[in-house]
Amino acid sequence: MGEAKAYEAFCQLRWPETGGEAVCPRCGCVESYKITTRRKFKCKGCHHQFSVTSGTILHSRKLDFTDLLAAICLFVTGAKGMSAVQFSRTMDVQYKTAWVLCHKLREALADETDHARLSGEVEIDGCYVGGKVRRANYKNDRLDKRLTGNRSPRRRVVIALRERGGRTLPFVRRSESEGVELARGLVETGSTIIADEARHWDALEWDFKSERINHSEAYSHEGVHTNFVESYFARLRKMVGGQHHFVSAKYLYQYAEHCAWIEDHRTTDIKELAFKLVDAAMAAPKSSKFRSYWQRAQN
Structure with a gap:
């Protein structure tokens, strides 16, 4: 897909009501400036700077968007899940990164049955x-x-x-x-x-x-x-x-x-599962359990 296409996919799923155009998470304004060098936005109303993952379960992510999509595809492919060790080896990331990301994704998908x-x-x-x-x-x-x-x-x-x-x-x-x-x-x-x-x-x-x-x-x-x-x-x-x-x-x-x-x-195809999980991650609020987990900042 490439980094640019993956980024557009995240924008479309984060703001489907505006066709992928940024909406300020603080004041709800639909007009913003694009800071293309950092892939951020600046709200024209309250001047708040934000990104496509701000305020979501993927807040403060470090991985590229292609890596995030690849991780999500791997996550939904396993019929019985995938261990964090295998996840880290396949994604070529640290075990800590894989462990926290997996738990954040589990937290996002669990929101489906909250009510x-x-x-x-x-x-x-x-x-x-x-x-x-x-x-x-x-x-x-x-x-x-x-x-x-x-x-x-x-x-x-x-x-x-x-x-x-x-x-x-x-x-x-x-x-x-x-x-x-x-x-x-x-x-x-x-x-x-x-x-x-x-x-x-x-x-x-x-x-x-x-x-x-x-x-x-x-x-x-x-x-x-x-x-x-x-x-x-x-x-x-x-x-x-x-x-x-x-x-x-x-x-x-x-x-x-x-x-x-x-x-x-179990009867849903992998592509639909992947986009369903991305959608859930974009809708889920910032994690309180796994935010800065390895820095001992968990609640």
Whole structure:
């Protein structure tokens, strides 16, 4: 595409209502001077200087626009994501650059479901991730990992609510039973909740029509199953174990949201995914979590 064409693509996606012409993010004025030597603009109304990425998730970017587009294309190509190490090698950038950029992109794509609510048939389940306890060498020293006291404090559960034919909403919590309140806040009244035999899901039968499947007896019975949400968990396990190998509990929610985005857009072609993510990055506000992350300026 070239640097000039890539820059024009970012302008078109940032300001689609004006055909790519700059709009001041401070006062909203549509008239500005172009500072071509620095690819910046100066507002004629308030004299504020800004660029196409000012105030967005890509604020203070250092990479060229062709590199940013290449990074986004790589990001959406992986069916189960791509590790920051592989990302840095392919893009020929530092690991720190790749790690922060990936997390910023995950933060942008997660904005799609910020205000989403589910309806119709909604499957709910949980998947425990991380916190694996290494077994002791001698058999007599090995602990029963089924007991809560013998589990790692880094263990988390990803609770997912998936609307059949709709979106997937993942949340990271310490206990699967916390999904009851999540369902009450995110699922529309009159919807049907499909869950497994876990006792904490019994509470949802007071608020929704409920269908249950006992996995100790069958995975599907007369059309009642949780196969769609289990499909999401299968992709998440392969993403964490096969691509990233280790995911901190602190950032697990971002990988869960990234996996949900991939699962929900699995039939979308790569080009459309790339422009969808660029559009999301241009609409997302400046990151408070990863701004100047490596300078210890995170909030």
